[in-house]
Amino acid sequence: MSKPSNWPLSRDSERMVSPVVIRQQLQQHPLTQDCYPLAVGRYEKALFHEMSRNRHDDNILIYCFSGKGFLRTNHWSGEVQSGELVLLPKGVSHRYWANADDPWSIYWCHFSGHQAQEYVFNMDYKKTYPILKIGQSPLLMAQFSSVLAESSTGYNIPAMVYAANMLKQLLAYIGKLAQQVNTTERQQFNLDILQAYMLQNLNKSIDLDALAMQVNLSKFHFSKKYKEATGFSPVQHFLKMKVEYASYLLETSELAIQGIASRVGYDDSLYFSRLFRKHTGLSPSDYRKQKHT
Missing domain, CATH: 1.10.10.60 (Homeodomain-like)
Incomplete structure (x- = not known):
């Protein structure tokens, strides 16, 4: 698993990293082995938050719901704004960091499983533009929050099974949003x-x-x-x-x-x-x- 950042949590921020023993059980459980969360978090106004990975072993979602940040991969570099979602599939080297003047607030999730790549493809991932402009989505924020709340139980396997299935619902919803965004852009871009x-x-x-x-x-x-x-x-x-x-x-x-x-x-x-x-x-x-x- 790719280690999350050690950004010092503020009062309104939260981070959950699944213990090794739980990850092993999720990998083998028939209801979670296809796709399950490894780490989930919410960072509010994450000043000085940054992370760099030349290699990582899982998939990462970052939803910026306020402020700004920056992202750099081998194929794309640019600003991440409020209402945009970053998708970093397994193996994509990257660096991201918060804007110093207007630091981003984000929900994020590391996930894995033998069907994880199918969810990535369903979200219409493009390595030359790993950003999805979905806008402000209270429902998406609520889904992230629910996955985080259930995952925070730590060693409770039934709760983690529930969290895994909520994660799959979240990923499927992002896929639906991606389709809507693409349809709108095709209509605009005549x-x-x-x-x-x-x-x-x-x-x-x-x-x-x-x-x-x-x-x-x-x-x-x-x-x-x-x-x-x-x-x-x-x-x-x-x-x-x-x-x-x-x-x-x-x-x-x-x-x-x-x-x-x-x-x-x-x-x-x-x-x-x-x-x-x-x-x-x-x-x-x-x-x-x-x-x-």
Whole structure:
């Protein structure tokens, strides 16, 4: 089992770590061997809380219900905000710590069992984004609290069996929330609508904030999803659209270079020409000559 942190508990905080003898019984018990808690806790305003593991042998959930923290894995690094859940499956090296100015308050749980990975997959784990934006969930907090309360009995096996089955209910509920989050994001992230918006505004300068606002996502989350869908960052793709439209105008119209630059949102024709050459290898004039010969 991966050892939990030794963060000094405050008055409103609690931590339960199952004794070895209990863990062994849970591993063998027919009602718990599939999935059972190893350690559970609640930390309030956990200033100076941090943990680093190059290797760990169980699965970890961290639900931030207030404040902020940070997480770093081999595949992702960033801020963890209130209403976000961190999922760290068995074997994923990681480091996490509380924000010094606004330390997080968290529920957390270490769990194992021969079906634990199935619960992880059901929660839609992604190693490149191990965060689930579920928002403030009183029901989830109540479920964490119940698992913690039952687990705190220590050596009482019937209570631990009950805690294990409450944990499985909690994990299944998170899986349901993950599905709801993904459905909402798919509805928000309509690529056709986004690209239509870009095409309608080729004569303007649109920054990342304006694009992300179209789908009500953070800049980071929007950029990540857009690149996954297209292979380009949003700004790179918008620029590519501008160059493609300028190429079309150079081929099919008699507009002067200044006029074409204006059509794609650039007042400075020299800047536009440098940009065009960077992306096509030709100046606008040479591109037009080549297409007309």
